[in-house]
Amino acid sequence: MPQPCRLTVLDTITDAGKPGRPNEDRFGHNADAAFVLDGATGLGDRQFIDGYGSDAAWIAEFGTERLTQRLDAHADPRDILRAISAEARDTFLAIAGDQPRYAWPLCSLTALRTTPTGFQYFGLGDSCLYLLHDGGTSDFVIPIPGAYEWEQHRAAEHIARLGGIGATGSANSDPQTLEDLRRGRALQNTPDGFTWTFGIVPEAADHLVMVDVPVSGGGATALLCSDGLADLVALYKAYDAGSLVRAAMDKGLAALVAELRHFERELDPDGLQYPRFKQSDDTTAILLRLSVEANSPLRDFRF
Template structure:
């Protein structure tokens, strides 16, 4: 079927933050959509869903496999997410029984799809989209504006109290930080909280952020990514939004992950300069080419007629 608006996958990458630990990120795509899911590190006392390394990896995989099959250019994404979340809730509660809300698995979602009317972005949580249009302008889209700055502030408090990431071997070994994280996690996907993510709360689908992404100049390159890769812009300030996309276009996504790992593990392994809860985070990204075929055809016709 001929489509006016097309989405092409140019490159993908997913890389665990630490060797030997499960990668809790996932990505997926089909002929009209692409997405990235970032599982939130579990805060419970044990794992309930076997076979994936963690409950966070399970929920990300559960969503990714079903979104690839069900998401198209016309269906309401909220309806798709609500149904998948209902299925995930049933599976988790059957296996885990009654658990505190902070132990419920969840993940962020960033997604882009081509519809008959153009490109539509939607998401939940703190994964994001960078767009570099053919006219040189750029966009940055995230369901929770200010999420990265807020997390950096919380991590800075944590680092100041404990003296560095290496000294504490991860945020969950500190009872004060763990209690704060559990309190915040329990408020997610509730009317009393401010954060909506994908997980086992179907009504979170009613709170997805969505917007149109009009192309400027007839086309664009874009990166869908988890917050791991976004740290190159938001935390380390190694790139601005258009610079990140250009680097991916010129050198490939692996070059960005290599640079990120150097910053995390060599430049600032303790998080003293760039505060964060983990030395290295799982990192996933999809590089896309977005095209308006009508605009491209018009541009070609103008060149031929000149």
């Protein structure tokens, strides 16, 4: 029986934040789902997995390949993510051995899929979904409400102490900031922390944020993105949820990334006006059309 709902990929982009550094973002999609994974910049003393540029890029690639193969309209995403994380754990520990938790690779995840009863969002970490309904209303979904504001607050403390992001373009080069970041990273995916992400901790799947995505009037347009592109809304205030999706539809994702890089590299390269930990972040997004068959009862489903 055909699915009453359909996801159609309209546009995609992934762009490294800095030339010469690995892009630690990935995106993927199949007939039933689309997703973005944003690898968290490593805080360890060395890289353990060869061939990807960084351990963060490896875990994002590892997850993307397996989600593309296994995620469909019927399987429980928690079961799939739990199994993938267990595989990743075994692979990483076999190579790296015992390492401090701050050195464990992880990434945020934002995803949409069709189900037999509608559309479903799920995610971990600070990547997000912007949704523009055909009727003009918009929605914003993020697994960690307030994540962008909290990071801006912490980045502002770093900027105030050092007078800017720094010559390397990353706050990790400052010993005190690195120590603070490591302390917070070590608490991720533990009962003592507040943040659950995708990586080598299978139990994180139990904390997966899952939300039904209602579509009224026959359809909507969705933008799944890493926190890099989300800065156009959360940090630079150039758009709101609805106008960001509309701009992606009208101008294309490449134009939005160019606009983001203008803010980062030309208007505020040292983070004095718009506090952040990196001058430029890896940026990845998928623009999707969500459509419902005309005779489907799901056309009138609402929050």
